[in-house]
Amino acid sequence: MRVALFTETYLPHINGVVTHVKSLKDGLEKLGHEVLVVTADATSRKHYIAKGILHCPAHTSKRFYGYGVAMPLSTTRLKLISQFNPDIIHIHNEFGIGLSGIMIAKILHTPLVYTLHTMYDEYIYYVAPAALAGASTKISHKYIHMLANSANALTGPSKKCEEYFRKVGVYNKPVNVIPNPVDLDTFNAANIQEDRKKAFREKFNYTDNMTIAVFVGRLGREKSVDILLDYWAQTIGPQEDIKLLIIGDGPCKEELEEQSRQLGIDPMVTFAGKVMHDEIPPYFACCDFYITASTSDTNSISMLEGMAMGLPVLQITDPLNEGQVKDNINGYIFKDAQDMYDKILKIKNMSPQELDKLKKSTRESVENSGAVNLAQYVLQVYDGAIQEQTHRKHRLKIWRPKKIAAKRIGLKKWRKNKYETKL
Structure with missing residues (x-):
């Protein structure tokens, strides 16, 4: 399986998301899968792939500890990911790179998995003054709701993520709770x-x-x-x-x-x-x-x-x-x-x-x-996302002709009623 992991931050930066994505990459590769990490890189002036990482040009954000923030739209990025031809796109952040993953998944008709790592209500103060905290929270809820509805499958490292998805109004999708990994060799x-x-x-x-x-x-x-x-x-x-x-x-x-x-x-x-x-x-x-x-x-x-x-x-x-x-x-x-x-x-x-x-x-x-355990759990989610995408395509094949037919029938009735009214 070819897997594209989209994350706003990656090595050499270190945080919980980076550690999670690195472990997932290692685990998937140990199991024989091919992985491409797509990430923002403030030191890069152009898109390039090296050692399984697609570096995307970005600007440094002082608000977010000097991490890079990339633009969501890029034809070069789309071309490079199309060439990789992923079976799954898996987003781990909600900003430029995450949005890019959603759009590319839609264009390529690729199943999309979304992992929520952060309870954003606790972080609003980083981006909004206290007076605007309430309004900013509502906006963030709508935004997360939009991202979740775009995905074929949702995951999170604890029950807290499932509760957060419900809080923002996502009721129709199960949330796969998959605990975070740990490097058991390094931390021994x-x-x-x-x-x-x-x-x-x-x-x-x-x-x-x-x-x-x-x-x-x-x-x-x-x-x-x-x-x-x-x-x-x-x-x-x-x-x-x-x-x-x-x-x-x-x-x-x-x-x-x-x-x-x-x-x-x-x-x-x-x-x-x-x-x-x-x-x-x-x-x-x-x-x-x-x-x-x-x-x-x-x-x-x-x-x-x-x-x-x-x-x-x-x-x-x-x-x-x-x-x-x-x-x-x-x-x-x-x-x-x-x-x-x-x-x-x-x-x-x-x-x-x-x-x-x-x-x-x-x-x-x-x-x-460990990393392999994480990969095995996530692979089950990927299989479910692929099946959901297949079912969705099947439903669309049935629904679209019916919709077109319904529109045509409705148009004929409207024309008939309009003609009879004039008479």
């Missing part, structure tokens, strides 16, 4: 050498008796790191040797650093800033658990990567992501500051045997989340 604690762990601890002045919590993600309001800091200040004292490591950058980084200082917890909180994706495993290897208060994530890849490293997760209550974290299996759910503190102490006070058991079961909980 057994592959991290002791000297790299030691270098990490020395870098941040962490001693062996400290308990280290870690969060990885974009530092925007939707990640709710401010809630973590508030909870930390309410319950944890410096004498307890419990530290919080925050990895990532974003529009709220300075604001969060100031909040940490204002709360008086800055000696307990480390802002590591941006860390390259392939450098994160040693950080995880020296931490004791992953923690998040975000309810905007659909199926956080950073969290899954932490779990692959054996880090149990402390996650704030999030009903639509229920089941991702299971108490005593791969972490614990907390509902408020005191509950968070109690769960931290539970992990901190575990015996080495208890902790090893929890870490092992945490790793096991994501061992079916």
Whole structure:
């Protein structure tokens, strides 16, 4: 099968969508399928294909972390994709490249799959002032509704995506929930050498008796790191040797650093800033658990990567992501500051045997989340989309002649009635 994956961002950029698309590409290719990634490239002045990637000229968007945004219309892009002759077009973003995928699928009569990765209601503040948030949200709902109706099949990494599709008015299509993937080889604690762990601890002045919590993600309001800091200040004292490591950058980084200082917890909180994706495993290897208060994530890849490293997760209550974290299996759910503190102490006070058991079961909980597993799940969706497209074409063959005939009959009746009225 030939598959064209449309994504606004791709390597060397790193985010959840990029990681998902890269894993899907790798998995499909391991299973013998041919993949073309279509992406925006702000460094390119013309369309070209290299190493299975169609680079599309784009301009840099400062609002979206310097990612490229491409125009949706391009005859060159259409020509190159026509030559690739995809059996499936699969879009992963909603902007220029995503729109391009929809239009090209329609022109080529190719089945279209749409994966929703982002709960856009949580991100409206990036593009609209507070006064226009309500109107912008309504517009975004109509836009997502249009994209969904254009697709033969819908997917998303959690139940939250299905709820969002229903929220924007998409009721007539099933949503295939396919959890995000994780690179099980890269994120494996057994592959991290002791000297790299030691270098990490020395870098941040962490001693062996400290308990280290870690969060990885974009530092925007939707990640709710401010809630973590508030909870930390309410319950944890410096004498307890419990530290919080925050990895990532974003529009709220300075604001969060100031909040940490204002709360008086800055000696307990480390802002590591941006860390390259392939450098994160040693950080995880020296931490004791992953923690998040975000309810905007659909199926956080950073969290899954932490779990692959054996880090149990402390996650704030999030009903639509229920089941991702299971108490005593791969972490614990907390509902408020005191509950968070109690769960931290539970992990901190575990015996080495208890902790090893929890870490092992945490790793096991994501061992079916590799690239090949993802590809196998998605291939089932592709087969369904191809069948739906075939049925749709069959319905059109029947419907169109009937419609034309109905129009002709209606026209004859109108002419007859008009003539009789005149008489």
